[in-house]
Amino acid sequence: MAKSSLTITLVILFCGLTLASRTKILPLSTITALAPELNDGVCSSLVKTQGYACEEHLVTTKDGYVLNMQRILPRGKPGNSVPVVLQHGLFMDGVTWLLLPPSQSLAFLLADNGFDVWIANTRGTKYSHGHTSFSNNSSDYWNWSWDELVAYDLPATFQYVHDQTGQKLHYVGHSQGTLVALAAFSKDQQLDKLRSAALLCPIAYVGQMTSPVAKNAADHFIAESLYKLGIFEFSIKEGSVVKFLKDMCKGTSIDCTNLFTSFTGPNCCVNPSIMNTFLDHEPQPTATKNMIHLSQMIREGTIAMFDYENNDENTRHYGQSTPPIYDMTRLPNDLPLFVSYGGADALSDVKDVQLLLESLKDHDADKLVVQYRNDYAHADYVMAQSAKQDVYEPLISFFKLQ
Secondary structure, eight states: OOHHHHHHHHHTTTOOOOBOSOOEEOOHHHHHHHOGGGGGSHIIIIIGGGTOOEEEEEEEOTTSEEEEEEEEOOSSOOSSOOEEEEEOOTTOOGGGGGSSOTTTOHHHHHHHTTOEEEEEOOTTSGGGOEESSOOTTSTTTTOOOHHHIIIIIHHHHHHHHHHHHSSOEEEEEETHHHHHHHHHHHTTOSGGGEEEEEEESOOSOOTTOOOHHHHHHHHTTHHHHHHHTTOOEEOTTSHHHHHHHHHHHHHSSOOGGGHHHHHHOOOSSBOTTHHHHHHHHOOOOEEHHHHHHHHHHHHHOOOBSOOOSSHHHHHHHHSSSSOOBOOGGGSOTTSOEEEEEETTOSSSOHHHHHHHHHHTTTSOGGGEEEEEETTOOTTHHHHBTTHIIIIIHHHHHHHHTO
16 A cells, blocks of 8 residues: 555545634744744745735634634725635645635635635644644643634634634634534534634534544544554654554455545545645644544544543543533524535545434524535545535625625
């Protein structure tokens, strides 16, 4: 199995989002010290080169993680433009929204349509690798799952954009980016700053996913094994993770010769040439604890907080012996939602999406748009050459009505 093939496909495995209750705006003088790579960051390498005005921003979460955001200023509509936050998925970063050519990329299309575009980068990724106290090589730095993205990163992101623009925002999440948002909204969080949300490849329930590699990784407790070995940063580029996955492919009936399809499902419309751009920037690391949390969801078919698998530990963290659930039936019925999912998606499986939609059965009919693309798989939503007309243009039209 080629290492590049393994790398390409694992990145899409769960594809990620964020939250926090207070933000700290860092002075410009500290930006270089905390994140020197911003001098050669996304704005300078991928946005300004296309003729768009772009700003780099740093936001600090309540628990000390320094998050990088890119702001693409709207074209042809100065002042009071409506902000949109774009949140990528697991093993990805904000470059997700810039992989396609400028005429097809959602970030640029939104700017062309007069929106104020804010691209988020989850903690632990290249441009959000700082912390006010912890070294990013320490176990303390990587002691989080997507619960912390709900509790800290997303609030920090929303508050910062709201403070900078003075306006409520639209939100777009892909894959795990939808999971964090749905979890927050189910707890009545961030809704006062939100106009609407677009959920691409929505992830709430994953117990019926058909991806054989993802299911086997969960069933064989790969993330848990790595954690016990003291590997707290889960990086696809790290040798021990690659070895575990290669051993899994040898020891099971999985055909790993095309891992991209094994993870995502058969993407209909991804141009092979985009893989070069993809590999220039991805994959990004995540916390091994986050992978354990996602594996628990796959095995149990539930959407709940991290299970410490010890009654005393759960009680210490949650005040009860079992992890609290995120109740999808508590999403506000009047929250404008645009949901798009694909019939060929092996991660955001149709059956799991139907469970989510069932929880939305009482949603106000005029506040819910559900789009189904029979031929789309997981990566098509951020990499398909046809995504502009199939998904992005309807999405932008939806935002303009809110």
